[in-house]
Amino acid sequence: MSLLKVRDVVTAYGKIEALKGVSLEVAQGSITCLLGPNGAGKTTLMMSIAGILRPRKGTIHFGGEDIAGRPPHAIVARGVALVPENRLVFPSMTVLENLNAGAYQRGDKQAIAEDIDKLFARFPRLRERAAQQAGTLSGGEQQMLAVARALMSRPKLLLMDEPSLGLAPLVVEEIFRIVTELHKDGTTIFLVEQNAHMALKVAQHFYLMEQGKVSFSGTPGALAEDEVIHRAYLGSSKI
Amino acid sequence: MDDYAIGVLTNIGLISFLALSAYLLLITGEMSFGQQAFFGVGAYAGGMLTAMYGWSLPLAALCAMALGALAQFLVGLPTLRLRGLYFAMATLAAAEMARILFELFHFQRQLEGEPVGPDGSQGFRGIRWVFEHGVEPLEYLGMVYALLALALVAFLLVERSRLGATLRGVGEDAELAASLGVNVTRVKLGVAAAAGALAALGGVLYAHHNTYIEPRNFDIMLGVHSLAYALIGGLGTALGPLLGVVLDIGALEGSRVFQGYRMIVFGGLVALLLIWRPRGLLDERAVQWLRRRFS
C-alpha cells in the first residue's frame, strides 16, 4: 500500500524546471531510496514534498490527500518530516531546545518528555551534549540531532536528504543502523542518498533520478550494482 | 506654456538625475540611502563657484560633477565589502553627516558690500547666474533636458554593451562575476564615481534653478524618494527611474485633484504596485517583452 504517491510533479526555479514531471510511490512501512547524480533534482523533490517549494504542476498524495503546494507547517501536521540536506539545526539553541522545537506542534508534555528520553537512549551522544549549543556540535552529531528533531513530531513518513553527506565512514554506518532501527519500529522512510552502496543495502525499493525525471524504478538487485552506482554518480551514459 | 508647467517639468528633469544615480547603484546590487548628499555637494559646489567666484555655469557644473564623483568615491572606498542593508546604513550615516556639515558650513565672501555664500542652516541664497545671464525659464528647461538626454543616451549605450551586462552581472551575483574574471572592486568604484557625478550634476542645476538652497533640502526624504523612483519606475532600463519621477512629480503634482491627500493616494498605489511588480513597472521582463515587440 502506498503511503506517498507523487504524480507528474513539475517544480521550477523561475524559468528553470528542476523537476520535469516526477512520478514515484513510497510503500507504507518501507525504506525507499532515491539515487541520482548531483543536479538531478532530488533535493528539489524533497523540498516539494515538505512544502518548502511549491510544485507548478502535479499531485503529491499522502494518506489519501493531495498535499502539493501546502505550507510546510501543514505538512508536518499531517505526519511528514524532512531531515534536510546540510542538516539545518538551530545553531544558537541547545540540543534540548532543538528537540523541543521539533515537537512544536504537539501539546502532550508528558509524551514529549518520554520521546526525548527515548531519543537520548537511541543517540547517547546527544544526551551528553543536551545543554550544549547545537552550532558547536560536530557534523555527525548535528546530523543525529537533525534526525532526532524530525522524529520529535512522530512522523508517519520520514524524508531524509543525503544523511551521510560529509560524514566519516564510521558515522555513516551508525546513521544507516539508525535508519534500519527506525524502519523496524514502523516508520516509513524515503531516503535520498549519494552513497548508493549503503543505500541499496537497506532499501526495499529504489528510484534513479536524472535531469528532473525518474529514469529507473526497481528493487535492489534488479540492476547490477555497479551499473546503479555508475548512474547514481555520473548519470546515464546512454545518449 | 505657463511658468508653472515649466517649473514642474524642470523639476522632473532635475530629480531625474538623482533617480538615475540611485538606479545605477541599484543595478549593481547596491542600495543607497545617501544620493541626496552628492546632490547637495553638487548644489553647494556649483553655487559657490558661480555666485562667489564668478565662474560660468558650464565650468562650475563640470567641477561640481568632479567633486561629486570624488565624494562618492571616497564613501564607496571604505564600504566596498559591505553588503545589502549594511551598505545602505553606511550611506545613510554618510549622508546625514554631510547634511549636518552643510548646516555647520559658514563660508561667505563680501561682494559689492553683501555677504554671499553658504550660511549654515540659514542656507545659501543669491545663486543668480541664470538670471544675471538672461537665461529664460524655457531655455533652462531645454538645457536640463538636453543634458538629461545625453545621460540617457549614455545609459542606453552602456546597457546594450558588454559593460552593461557586466554591471548587471555584478548586481545579480558579485561572487559569480568575480569568479568569471570581473574586477568587482573596479566596477563598484567606477559606478560610485559615475553615480556621484550624476547626482552632483542634478544638484548644480537644481541650485541654479531655485537660486536658494538650504541643508534641509538634502535630507533622507529626498534620498529615499530617489531610491523609490528608481524602483517604482523599473530596474530594467534607465527610462525606468524617469518614469518613476514623472509619475510622482508629474502626474500627482500636475493634477490638483488629490491636493491635500496626494501622499496617501500615491503611497498606497506604490505599495500595491510593488506587490504586483517588485522590480518596478519597467522591470527586466517588461523591457524584454517591449524589445521583442518592437524589433
Place this chain on the structure above:
Amino acid sequence: MSDLAQNTLDGLFLGSSYALLALGFTLIFGVLRRVNLSFGPAVMFGCYAATWVNLNFGAGLVLLALVTILGSILAGAYVERLCFAPHRGGSAIAAMVASFALWMQFEELASIVLPRHLYDFPPLHGGAPLAFGAMTLRIESLVMLFAALLMCALLWWILYRTRFGVAVRAVIDQPQAAQLAGINVPRVFMLTFALASAIGGLAGFLIAASHEQVTPMLGMWSTMKGLLAMMLGGLGSLPGAVLGGLALGLLEAHSQWFFGPQNRDLIAYALIFILLAARVPWMTTRSAS
C-alpha cells in the same frame, strides 16, 4: 565630575527609550530580515491617536498609553499586510520601499487629522524633580527607565518562557529549520510585528509624555533613533539593541555636553559609519536577507 555623572544619568534615561525603539526594529529585522521604514511612523500614529483622544475626551495616562500601544499595533498590522507579507520570499528592497511609501501615508494622515505643528501631551509626572546632592533626577526619567526595564523583562519572558517565544527564536536562528519543525512562519511574522509595534508604541508614549508634546517629526525621529541604536548594537541582536540604545543615549548626552547638539548627531553618525566600514564583527554578522 558631577556634570559627568549627571550626563551619564541623563544619557541612561534617554537611552532607555532608544533601547525600546531599537528592540522593536530589531525584532522585525531579526525575524523578517527586513528593515521597516514605517516603524517610527506607526509609533507616531499611535501617539497621535492618543493625542486625539486626549484632545476630544481628556483621559488618564494609563488609557493614553493603551491607546498609543493599540494604535501602533494597528498601524503595524497595516504595514505588515501591505509591505512585508506579500514580499516574504522575494525582494527586500521592494518591501522597504513599500514601507517608505506607507510612511508617507502616515505623515500626511497625521497632518490632516491634527494639522498643528505641535500638540501638548500630558506629562508623566507633574511634580518637581528630585535632588541628589549636585544631581537632579526627573521623576519622568525614573518612570521611563522603569517602564523600559519592565518591557524588557516582559519581552524576555515571552521569548524564553512561552511557546511563541520558542517559535520566534527558532525563526531568528534558522528560518528554514523552523518551517521544517512545523512552525507557522507567516503567523510568527505577523505576531512578531504586533509585538514590535506594541513595544514601539510604549516607547512613543514614554517619549511623548516625557517631552510633554508630540510633533509630526516624531515619525522620522523615532525611525532614525531606532535605526541608529540597532546599528550600534549590531543588527539583529536583541540584547545588542538594548545596549545600543543605552550607548546611543550616553553618547548623545555626553557629546551634546562637550560639543553641542549638532555635533552630537554628527558624532553618532560618524561612529556608525566607522564601525560599519571597519566591519566590526558584532555589527555585520547577520545577513540582511
